[in-house]
Amino acid sequence: xxxxxxxxxxxxxxxxxxxxxxxxxxxxxxxxxxxxxxxxxxxxxxxxxxxxxxxxxxxxxxxxxxxxxxxxxxxxxxxxxxxxxxxxxxxxxxxxxxxxxxxxxxxxxxxxxxxxxx
Amino acid sequence: xxxxxxxxxxxxxxxxxxxxxxxxxxxxxxxxxxxxxxxxxxxxxxxxxxxxxxxxxxxxxxxxxxxxxxxxxxxxxxxxxxxxxxxxxxxxxxxxxxxxxxxxxxxxxxx
Numbered sequence: 001x002x003x004x005x006x007x008x009x010x011x012x013x014x015x016x017x018x019x020x021x022x023x024x025x026x027x028x029x030x031x032x033x034x035x036x037x038x039x040x041x042x043x044x045x046x047x048x049x050x051x052x053x054x055x056x057x058x059x060x061x062x063x064x065x066x067x068x069x070x071x072x073x074x075x076x077x078x079x080x081x082x083x084x085x086x087x088x089x090x091x092x093x094x095x096x097x098x099x100x101x102x103x104x105x106x107x108x109x110x111x112x113x114x115x116x117x118x
Numbered sequence: 119x120x121x122x123x124x125x126x127x128x129x130x131x132x133x134x135x136x137x138x139x140x141x142x143x144x145x146x147x148x149x150x151x152x153x154x155x156x157x158x159x160x161x162x163x164x165x166x167x168x169x170x171x172x173x174x175x176x177x178x179x180x181x182x183x184x185x186x187x188x189x190x191x192x193x194x195x196x197x198x199x200x201x202x203x204x205x206x207x208x209x210x211x212x213x214x215x216x217x218x219x220x221x222x223x224x225x226x227x228x229x
Contacts, residue, residue: 043221112161
């Protein structure tokens with residue numbers, strides 16, 4: 001089945017630094033990837049839709065200048081948290097849809113990246 | 119605003135019993151419905167999806183969809199301790215690739 005690889009799985013950084021998270025579709029091409037954020041004991045909240053070769057579409061309330069998304073190829077999307085602050089500490093999860101599958105909008109998730117900002 | 123509602127639990131079920139998880143949604147334009155399982159500290163993994171009214175069975179899992187009443191449920195038969203997790207309901211709307219997730223129900227299977 002479809003596999004989405006996400007890296008790093010966890011990262012600790014100092015306040016004010018930037019962190020990049022990579023999301024790769026390993027055995028399929030993904031024109032669209034999705035970035036979610038999950039705070040403890042809460043559900044997944046969609047941050048943005050990453051579109052290959054074009055600008056990402058951000059959800060309401062998500063700062064596009066703070067959460068930079070680049071989708072330069074059909075298998076790679078990156079999320080950069082710029083000038084991270086402690087309130088950005090969260091579990092970031094990417095997902096992608098394998099368009100060659102059943103036709104339903106089945107998303108495959110990466111393993112997630114746990115960000116802790118000190 | 120499109121909403122997906124789940125009872126947060128925790129729901130405790132004895133081992134071997136049937137666990138029943140429910141989800142309601144607000145938008146009648148909803149097209150596809152998904153159940154994901156999420157273990158603590160891990161990302162969600164797909165259990166099954168359904169888009170036609172009625173039941174869909176996959177092993178010990180059965181998804182039930184009732185579009186008239188706008189609810190979808192997940193039954194887990196012969197519950198095992200390894201089924202203890204948070205179960206997320208997600209809904210996809212016609213013409214939209216995005217999934218909207220419920221808050222999840224935390225299920226605990228008691229040995």
